[in-house]
Amino acid sequence: MLYESTRGRHGLVSPAEAIKLGISPDGGLFVPAGNVTVSGKQLEIMAGLSYREKAVLILKEFLSGFPEEEIKACVDLAYAPGKFDAPGIAPVCKLDASLYVLELWHGPTCAFKDMALQILPHLLTRAAAMTGEEQTIVILVATSGDTGKAALEGFKNVPGTKIIVFYPEQGVSEVQKLQMVTQEGENVAVVAVRGNFDDAQAGVKSIFGDREFNRELIKGGYRLSSANSINWGRLVPQIVYYFSAYLDLMAKGEIGPGEKVNFAVPTGNFGNILAAYYASEMGLPVNRLICASNANNVLTDFIRTGVYNRNRPFQKTISPSMDILISSNLERLLYHLCGRDSARVRGWMEELNKNGSYRIDERTRNLIAGIFWAGFAGDDETVETIRSVYRRYGYVVDTHTAVGLNVYEKYRATTGDGTKTILASTASPFKFNESVARAILGEEAVRGKGELELLEVLSAASGVAVPPGLKNLAAKPVLHTKSTPKERMKETVRDILKP
Numbered sequence: 118m119l120y121e122s123t124r125g126r127h128g129l130v131s132p133a134e135a136i137k138l139g140i141s142p143d144g145g146l147f148v149p150a151g152n153v154t155v156s157g158k159q160l161e162i163m164a165g166l167s168y169r170e171k172a173v174l175i176l177k178e179f180l181s182g183f184p185e186e187e188i189k190a191c192v193d194l195a196y197a198p199g200k201f202d203a204p205g206i207a208p209v210c211k212l213d214a215s216l217y218v219l220e221l222w223h224g225p226t227c228a229f230k231d232m233a234l235q236i237l238p239h240l241l242t243r244a245a246a247m248t249g250e251e252q253t254i255v256i257l258v259a260t261s262g263d264t265g266k267a268a269l270e271g272f273k274n275v276p277g278t279k280i281i282v283f284y285p286e287q288g289v290s291e292v293q294k295l296q297m298v299t300q301e302g303e304n305v306a307v308v309a310v311r312g313n314f315d316d317a318q319a320g321v322k323s324i325f326g327d328r329e330f331n332r333e334l335i336k337g338g339y340r341l342s343s344a345n346s347i348n349w350g351r352l353v354p355q356i357v358y359y360f361s362a363y364l365d366l367m368a369k370g371e372i373g374p375g376e377k378v379n380f381a382v383p384t385g386n387f388g389n390i391l392a393a394y395y396a397s398e399m400g401l402p403v404n405r406l407i408c409a410s411n412a413n414n415v416l417t418d419f420i421r422t423g424v425y426n427r428n429r430p431f432q433k434t435i436s437p438s439m440d441i442l443i444s445s446n447l448e449r450l451l452y453h454l455c456g457r458d459s460a461r462v463r464g465w466m467e468e469l470n471k472n473g474s475y476r477i478d479e480r481t482r483n484l485i486a487g488i489f490w491a492g493f494a495g496d497d498e499t500v501e502t503i504r505s506v507y508r509r510y511g512y513v514v515d516t517h518t519a520v521g522l523n524v525y526e527k528y529r530a531t532t533g534d535g536t537k538t539i540l541a542s543t544a545s546p547f548k549f550n551e552s553v554a555r556a557i558l559g560e561e562a563v564r565g566k567g568e569l570e571l572l573e574v575l576s577a578a579s580g581v582a583v584p585p586g587l588k589n590l591a592a593k594p595v596l597h598t599k600s601t602p603k604e605r606m607k608e609t610v611r612d613i614l615k616p
């Protein structure tokens with residue numbers, strides 16, 4: 118399998134090169150140049166395998182050139198016993214006859230990002246070796262809260278790498294911030310950006326696109342790469358858990374072979390739901406992909422109208438990881454659905470850059486509408502959903518998962534579709550404990566308490582233990598206090614890397 122850029126101005130590259138570069142030098146994103154298909158027979162065989170075995174089978178299809186034993190070694194390291202606090206890695210919990218929750222937050226940092234960021238460092242260091250890379254790889258990350266910590270945890274002290282994470286100063290939960298600013302490791306830097314996530318992501322992309330700066334870095338012994346979902350190495354491990362969830366339900370007899378399911382996915386940068394799209398293109402029986410947004414509902418409008426318009430106020434919500442108005446991975450979907458027409462994709466992305474909006478053609482729009490359904494939930498609806506799901510099922514969800522659940526309920530009410538649905542639960546409720554505790558315990562229970570105190574309050578009320586990754590946060594020293602105006606991110610990188 119080779120990879121091509123969505124902007125069409127870079128030649129085909131190997132999987133190792135695509136992962137090492139992170140983003141294509143022409144500004145586009147790497148996508149597979151061919152197709153991978155999994156037959157019904159193969160699905161039946163895979164149903165009896167462990168998560169790790171399934172991961173090897175799927176990854177090897179996309180990572181040609183990587184010896185199978187190396188892929189297996191990466192998988193074994195990433196999903197080793199003890200790394201995830203659930204034996205199945207990504208367990209599926211049944212809420213009712215047609216609704217299942219895929220819990221993706223059992224990793225060390227309590228968010229779905231661990232599913233890919235526990236393995237990406239292993240893939241990337243092997244990719245660097247396979248491509249004869251001699252420079253130190255500098256991972257630049259823009260985060261709205263979850264990717265940052267998961268990337269830091271994955272890359273800390275990885276030889277031959279450095280990692281710099283930019284997060285919006287006022288745009289993450291207290292727990293998310295503490296997770297990042299207390300990060301230990303010889304090769305890590307964490308910087309608050311005076312701006313929002315879109316500013317941080319735009320700053321990182323502009324650094325990737327700055328040829329002169331990249332030449333300067335190469336001279337200094339550094340090559341940039343990414344741990345965001347713009348890097349193909351982030352997406353391919355995410356495909357695995359959609360297969361795993363489906364196959365687990367099949368193995369338990371909850372669904373029959375070939376039965377179609379819906380996936381409902383809380384969505385920000387569009388990477389998670391895009392992984393579900395790739396899974397369905399490979400042959401996983403999928404009926405509908407339900408794209409759930411918070412009040413930053415640019416994707417809802419886009420999927421409904423075909424017009425992407427980021428010219429709207431950036432809303433700070435209680436689901437901050439989804440506070441995003443420019444969803445990077447949509448570019449990959451558009452590329453595939455418009456018949457790999459890179460000139461058209463380039464045009465749309467140029468319009469987005471220039472005017473903040475673009476309109477896609479009717480054909481592409483109809484193709485999107487045939488696969489995706491979109492909706493959004495405001496903060497009040499999110500709180501109400503956390504409360505009602507707790508009352509109905511005794512099950513505690515975080516604010517992002519609640520957005521997904523709320524939009525799924527709207528989907529069901531609007532369409533009457535009773536297809537079994539798997540909701541991607543993207544973060545532990547303890548990461549957003551203030552909103553969650555307020556929803557299930559009431560205002561009184563949270564008044565005057567900080568998020569660290571509320572960890573225990575939520576644990577006592579819900580009977581769920583505080584995850585190990587969050588338990589000792591209060592005792593950890595703050596190690597990162599740097600901040601930067603959004604216009605000076607490049608200088609900050611230079612400063613951090615200076616000998």
Ligand SMILES: N[C@@H](CCOP(=O)(O)O)C(=O)O
Nearest residue numbers: 260261262263264345346386
């Ligand atoms: N929600 C993300 C934003 C970045 O998304 P990514 O999937 O491209 O890494 C976060 O938590 O940082």
